[in-house]
Amino acid sequence: MRVAFVAPGDFETTSGGFRYDRRLVASLRETDDVSVYSVPWRRYPLSLFDAPATPLSRFSTDADVVVVDELAHPTFAVRCAGVREDHTPVVALVHHLRCDERGPGAPLAREFERRFLARVDAAVCTSSATDAAVRDLAPDPALPTLVAPPTADQFDPDVSPTAVDARATESPFRVVFVGSLVPRKRPLALVDALAALEVPWEATFVGPQPNERYASRVGRRCRRRGVDGRVTLAGALPTAALETVLRRAHVLVLPSRHEGFGIAALEGMGFGLPAVVTQSGGATDLVTHGENGFLVPPDGVGAVYAALSALATDRTRLARMGRAALTRYRSHPPWPETAARTRTFLARVASDPSSAAEPPLEAT
Template identity: 50%
Template sequence: MRVGLTLYGDLTDRSGGFRYDRQLVAGLRRAGDTVEVVELPWRDYGRGLLDNGSRALRRRLDVDVDVMLQDELAHPSLVRTNRHLSYPVVSVVHHLRASEPRPLSPLYGAVERRYLDTVDGVVCNSTTTQSVVTDLGVDAASTVVAPPAGDRLDPDIDPTRIDSRAHAGPLRLVFVGNIERRKGLDTLVDGLAAADAETELTVVGRPVDERYAQSVRSRVHEAGLDDRVAFAGRLSDDALASTLEDGHAIAVPSRYEGFGIVYLEGMSFGLAALASRAGGASDVVTGGETGVLVDPDDPAAVAAAIETLAADRDGLAAMGRAARRRYEAQPDWDETTARVRGLLADVAGADPEVVA
């Protein structure tokens, strides 16, 4: 098949959604498809909506493909533009903007509903994302759940290492993600401050909202946590692997995650996960088995989870072993690509024997 991919920004970006798109492109090419990538400039929401009157954008999207994948993040520029395209479209939904707790969520929901009306199929990264998409009127038969593999680091972990680490030193939490409000770092810091447990936190990630990042740093200082919270910034894969190898739990109590590939990456090291119930984390994290699920914006629940993990080291070790097993059971990128190719073939009317 001749496949296109339209997205905002640069496909080489290191965030989870871009890694998913990049792996999908690589998998389609390995399977024999040609893939043309169309990278659009980043837009704020209002400027993106104005793109729909742009003839230059339509010319940019006038490519010779059987079917076009679109990263749903770029929906503001495509909500009306799609009606002028000559090929079928399949949207890749990591999570809908309307699912995030924002003041303008009703507006985003209305626009995303109209955008989804223009596509012929939807790739969802989790069952939660699929439910949200179908709630907006998309026929479930035109969707496929194709979760990420989370094997970017893919360490070789000895189970005895998980056990010995669980019983060593203070509880070591690792937060990995962009420093922005949605990721819930403020909730994690407030929970850490309230917890009656010897705990350390390493924050890995770049600030994408400088004002929010500064407010979190102020929280850390005001709570007297400067010697227990380290801001490591963005790390190389090797440095991140070393940080996770030394941790006890991957802790990202997001306000919303469509999937949360970071949980799988932490679990690959045998780390228990401290995650939010909001969104798709429950596809990966089972409360009481592979980690702890808390409600978003609930520092008291985070504090209680920290105290439990710190006090019950046998339980922490058992969660770590279960987390590693859950990671090993996750579909690999070849299976994810195969699920997406099946939907693309249906939408494009390709010969199933050619796609198989």
């Protein structure tokens, strides 16, 4: 099978979504011919102006199927119809829909994402929540989709339930945030929730800081709330350093407005960390509220504070939920299974798009 994989911007970008893309390409290359193409990725919605110069048919000449990371939808929302004229099917790889991030740009994103989905033949989605959102937005209710979740194997945690129990008794209460320091991830909400805690605590924020002004704003919020001595804005860390942070932490918090999957939550679970994550998006595939973590609204601070306070003040509960998080991590589908099912799906689309539909990969 010949695959043209189209991604926005730099394919080596540091993020969970691009890491997924690179891993999928590597797996497909074990059996197939895969070419990777980059298209402009500018501040939304400036990419719309790149559409006249970048039709998808440009990538389909020597391909049996074209896979497009949905982040590139502004470039193709108008022009990808041309691919169907030469019978090369198009598959959208959807980590999450931009319109689900909400905010002032959501209505415009919704319109162009709807146009994009109207012109693809199938979609691979990284969570059941994203799959449902795609099915809801796509004009064709019969659009074939596959749920193909990522796997958290950046680390080899080898954490035992006994270690989780022992760590739960330690002080201070240690919180880790793993994600880009951007408004969508809501680090300011976490700072405000931490400031209200009445027990000793410390927190580490790990992740790229793409907007220096916003990172400075987070620092100012820490100082204004009087917690700058207990919050470390670590920036992006290499794998070994991040592993050290996760091994010491008690809980992982990512109160985003929306997450397509939430790979950081799954990675934290591998270390026995309950996850406090948004109820908007794919984290609902991972977290059972009150069992292995907490699902919080994508706005406000109160629920984040309540979740942290519940764990910080009840270490027996912290240990129990940490063990449950570890169990959930160990039951997650391995990457070879996800990759094999994705390849089969793409091959079906390449041969006959109308026959590609199959039951989603269930999270266990």
